[in-house]
Amino acid sequence: MVRFLGSSTAIQHHTKSIPLLIIRRFSLPSTRKDPDLESALSRNKRWIVNSRLKNIILRCPNQVAPVKFLQKKFKTLDLQGKALNWLKKYPCCFDVYLDEDEYYCRLTKPMMALVEEEELVKEAQEPVLADRLAKLLMMSVHQRLNVVMVKLNEIVAKYGDVFRLVNYSGRKSSMEIELLSWKPELAVSAVEAAAAGKRKQM
Structure with a gap:
């Protein structure tokens, strides 16, 4: 039989009589982030962004892109901040240099070697x-x-x-x-x- 309590005082008194263990069982467990998974997702995002930047640079004349041009592409890459700072974080991939007070970016020699290897794999497939x-x-x-x-x-x-x-x-x-x-x-x-x-x- 279900009994309705008529006052807030009665409700409070009735709630106090419920064991604390039962209340805890009904509470939702807190979701904890897996640090290894979060790290893998972060690395994957960086790899995707750098791969897209690589393709943009390869399509530019002489395979050299003004950093200002790459900055405009940052919105399409779902990135914030300065493109120059991002490019300088990956010196193994991007070669940033200053020419007549303007920054330019090209792929490094190791990165170009990977691009050539990638093309060979594509041709083989x-x-x-x-x-x-x-x-x-x-x-x-x-x-x-x-x-x-x-x-x-x-x-x-x-x-x-x-x-x-x-x-x-x-x-x-x-x-x-x-x-x-x-x-x-x-x-x-x-x-x-x-x-x-x-x-x-x-």
Whole structure:
């Protein structure tokens, strides 16, 4: 049976009779931050920002960017403060120098070596990506996919005998990648290919 207490005094008296242990059980536990996780997230954010700055600098003439220009990009990178201070915190990545009373930034030699290595890895992976794109197009209804969806214009340009850009509707937003040549070997699933390989060995 539930009994309603008629006065605040009675409520206070009734509350005092509840064991303290029960009250503690109903209290929400305080959330503690994991220092290792917070440190990893912070490092990841710095890596993402520096990677974006690297791409911005590489797109600049002679791969040199005025620090004033990078300062304007700080808002898009969700950063506050001065770009010059940020760049100077990472001397292994960014080479900041003064020329005619204006600061400029370029990538350091070790950073450029990493960029070249990254490009080599991308080039090595291009045939794999091209095969995957071809297989994806082979599975589509009309062997076409929207360019906005795949964003692989560089591969399309490099493998012109396999892919091409088309626009049958005439709208800019309707550019599509179309498959030009059918590859029978890509029409076989990994399970079927493995089974066929075993049959050949028998």
